[in-house]
Amino acid sequence: MLGWRITLLYRLETPVLTRFAMTNAWNYRRADRDDIVELASWRGAGSLGLRPHFHDESQIVLVLSGSRAFRIDGATITVPAGHAALIPAGMLHAPMPTPDQETVCLNAYVPASRAPSSLRIISIGARWRSVDEIMPEHILEIADDTLSHESSSSVGIVDRTKLGVALTDSLKPIGEIAAGFGRSREGFSRMVKRELGVAPHGFRLLARLNLARKLLRDGEPIAAVAADAGFSDQSHLTRLFRRTFGTTPGLYWRD
Known part of the structure; x- marks a missing residue:
């Protein structure tokens, strides 16, 4: 498994390409642009369970195969393949271990203003034909698309x-x-x-x-x-x- 590597190509600045080699661990990369703070990739059998935590940035979780699960506000939230979870900055969440199916996932951490102030899960399956076609613009489109669905209420x-x-x-x-x-x-x-x-x-x-x-x-x-x-x-x-x-x-x- 560790010797089998899949590379995702991210077009950060034309024509510069940054490669993400994904193995059975979280790999973090800086994104050389202001609208994405950093990127992280995972490929492995299932995914890690981690302690509850939050981020200063909004987190976009793109699940390309397998699934991810989080414990948020006492409920288990599952993100299947072909979907994205938008986790707002400051929201406490605990990644849960998932079954031993192969999971491929990309996390993008974006400024808090680029994503909604409430948890969202949306379908992204039709946005590209293969993982090699994913670009940061796709990630930011997902964040922007959810803004129109935001409630005007800001209670709490x-x-x-x-x-x-x-x-x-x-x-x-x-x-x-x-x-x-x-x-x-x-x-x-x-x-x-x-x-x-x-x-x-x-x-x-x-x-x-x-x-x-x-x-x-x-x-x-x-x-x-x-x-x-x-x-x-x-x-x-x-x-x-x-x-x-x-x-x-x-x-x-x-x-």
Whole structure:
């Protein structure tokens, strides 16, 4: 299996081509354009189960064969082949292990403004005849096509944003932040768990992992990333990074 490689071609800037070699692991690549932050590919028997996490970017999951499954808001969401899932920035989701059928998947991480503010699953099967024809433009079309289906309601979005900002932009203890919302520590923790899907300290940890991911993309050495993102050492970052994103900082940084 590891010796069998399928290459997807992505036309990033005509006539430059970037190759994605997909094996039984997540492989991350930077996209040399402003409207896609990065791309990740998977090919293997089934897919990995990972810890619940969120991204600062909106995530577009293109399933080309097999299937992907996620645990979101207490429900299992399955994305079959020929479909895409649009996971908004900040939405907690837990990738679930899938059966041992061969799965080929592409993740695209795009600026939050390029995708809807609510979870979407749409059919993409007719958009191309083969995987070799997929281009970033197709990915962005999928994001744009969903915008017209967005509800005009934004109930809850502001509150969730305020909670996330309060937890990540301040080093204050949770109790002090809770007081700023007029809540006890326990009441604030319940509100955060209800609105963000994870306890305050867990949210802060995930935000630090996302910061580490950004610093790695910017080319900062791993040891410095661990320190700057608030981890005790490089091994601490590596352990949590692998459990959350399905690869190590070393492999991610090298790509």
